[in-house]
Amino acid sequence: MVNKVLVWFLILFIYFSPVLQAQQQPSLPDPLVLKNGRRVTSATQWRTQRRPELLALFASQLYGQSPSKPAQMRFEVFDSDPKALGGKATRKQVAVWFNGKPDGPRMDVLLYIPNNVKEPVPAVVGLNFWGNSTIQGDPAIRISTSWMESNRGNPYIDVSCVVNHQSTEACRGLNARQWPVDSILSRGYAVVTAYREDIASDEPTMKFSTGVHPLYPDLQNRGDNFGTVAAWAWGLSRIMDYLQTDKAIDTKRVAVFGWSRLGKAALWAGATDERFAMVISNESGAGGAKLFHRGVGENIRRLCTVFPHWFAANFRNYMDQDTLLPFDQHMVISLMAPRPVYIASAEQDKNSDPEGEFESAKAASSVYQFLGTDGLPATQRPPLNQSVQGQMGYHIRTGGHDVTAYDWAQYLRFMDKHFKK
Numbered sequence: 381m382v383n384k385v386l387v388w389f390l391i392l393f394i395y396f397s398p399v400l401q402a403q404q405q406p407s408l409p410d411p412l413v414l415k416n417g418r419r420v421t422s423a424t425q426w427r428t429q430r431r432p433e434l435l436a437l438f439a440s441q442l443y444g445q446s447p448s449k450p451a452q453m454r455f456e457v458f459d460s461d462p463k464a465l466g467g468k469a470t471r472k473q474v475a476v477w478f479n480g481k482p483d484g485p486r487m488d489v490l491l492y493i494p495n496n497v498k499e500p501v502p503a504v505v506g507l508n509f510w511g512n513s514t515i516q517g518d519p520a521i522r523i524s525t526s527w528m529e530s531n532r533g534n535p536y537i538d539v540s541c542v543v544n545h546q547s548t549e550a551c552r553g554l555n556a557r558q559w560p561v562d563s564i565l566s567r568g569y570a571v572v573t574a575y576r577e578d579i580a581s582d583e584p585t586m587k588f589s590t591g592v593h594p595l596y597p598d599l600q601n602r603g604d605n606f607g608t609v610a611a612w613a614w615g616l617s618r619i620m621d622y623l624q625t626d627k628a629i630d631t632k633r634v635a636v637f638g639w640s641r642l643g644k645a646a647l648w649a650g651a652t653d654e655r656f657a658m659v660i661s662n663e664s665g666a667g668g669a670k671l672f673h674r675g676v677g678e679n680i681r682r683l684c685t686v687f688p689h690w691f692a693a694n695f696r697n698y699m700d701q702d703t704l705l706p707f708d709q710h711m712v713i714s715l716m717a718p719r720p721v722y723i724a725s726a727e728q729d730k731n732s733d734p735e736g737e738f739e740s741a742k743a744a745s746s747v748y749q750f751l752g753t754d755g756l757p758a759t760q761r762p763p764l765n766q767s768v769q770g771q772m773g774y775h776i777r778t779g780g781h782d783v784t785a786y787d788w789a790q791y792l793r794f795m796d797k798h799f800k801k
């Protein structure tokens with residue numbers, strides 16, 4: 381009898397013991413441990429060994445191999461108005477001809493640069509969902525002729541102005557609420573944007589036939605093909621190429637911003653292109669900032685089936701393996717280090733697993749701290765609508781999947797903190 385009690389006691393003790401529970405929790409791979417199992421011991425080793433190792437891992441298993449800058453690429457500034465927005469800004473529009481040919485793929489870049497500033501200004505660059513003409517009511521913005529999604533299923537955006545998958549005059553300013561150009565300019569920052577479809581189509585049935593993809597057939601039909609998210613990140617780098625030719629912009633102070641799928645692209649752009657001095661990820665969720673290991677929110681199977689064009693074919697090998705992945709998204713965030721990065725979540729945006737986005741930022745913070753910065757100055761998720769800002773920033777606001785005035789207010793504060801001399 382005594383023996384039986386003892387045996388049961390032992391079974392229960394082992395079952396509830398914290399040691400065992402710790403083992404049951406899927407553990408995150410450590411960004412500071414090399415492929416050979418050794419710990420990274422210096423900042424130089426991080427830069428020369430571990431960082432390239434991680435970039436190669438994510439390029440082969442998740443985002444795909446992107447092309448480099450095309451040698452024949454050409455810029456044409458086709459519009460420049462020093463008295464735009466009632467004299468507040470200079471508007472420029474630039475056609476980027478990826479292969480230099482006027483009948484080849486074209487990306488239009490729209491810039492608003494604050495007036496009355498003598499020095500080159502810092503900027504925020506981000507892709508938009510509905511075309512450049514939707515971020516402002518400005519009648520001079522060229523309306524994109526690229527294909528356009530006509531149903532978003534998102535309660536915050538009514539896209540009934542899109543007719544036969546084309547933008548119309550009625551779409552002007554449609555998305556202005558998410559792009560507070562006036563406030564951004566008032567703080568001394570330029571706003572730079574381009575339309576996602578000019579770079580790569582978000583419609584899987586297009587089968588990579590538009591934008592940059594057809595220029596690189598060798599990078600298709602392989603396990604590490606560059607998907608749409610990587611193509612968008614590539615497009616952001618091409619915008620940076622243009623900015624480096626524009627004397628009005630201080631390219632040492634450029635933040636790359638993106639919401640949702642475009643936030644996934646902003647993170648990968650920041651990881652692959654260190655010219656971006658800051659990255660702002662607004663509810664980038666799965667394949668963006670959130671962790672797969674928690675098994676909460678959108679999973680790999682959904683990403684790979686609903687959005688089969690977003691990531692490299694190799695990523696499909698990990699369907700239903702979310703909690704066992706040999707990598708995770710905190711490692712992507714750590715690739716920004718030590719550059720400032722801001723991760724933002726929304727309470728109702730369950731698909732993006734807000735807790736997972738915070739945990740991911742927290743796990744990336746170990747690299748920021750290793751490199752001598754404060755990283756994320758929070759060990760627990762901050763209360764709703766309270767931004768924490770160190771070298772890394774984070775907030776979770778009330779509400780759903782969106783970009784709001786609250787979000788921008790935090791980003792502008794973060795930009796002031798890091799960009800104002």
Ligand code: GCU
Nearest residue numbers: 640641642664665666678731
């Ligand atoms: C879907 C998708 C998300 C994505 C979002 C968006 O909800 O599941 O991964 O971030 O679209 O881009 O709005």
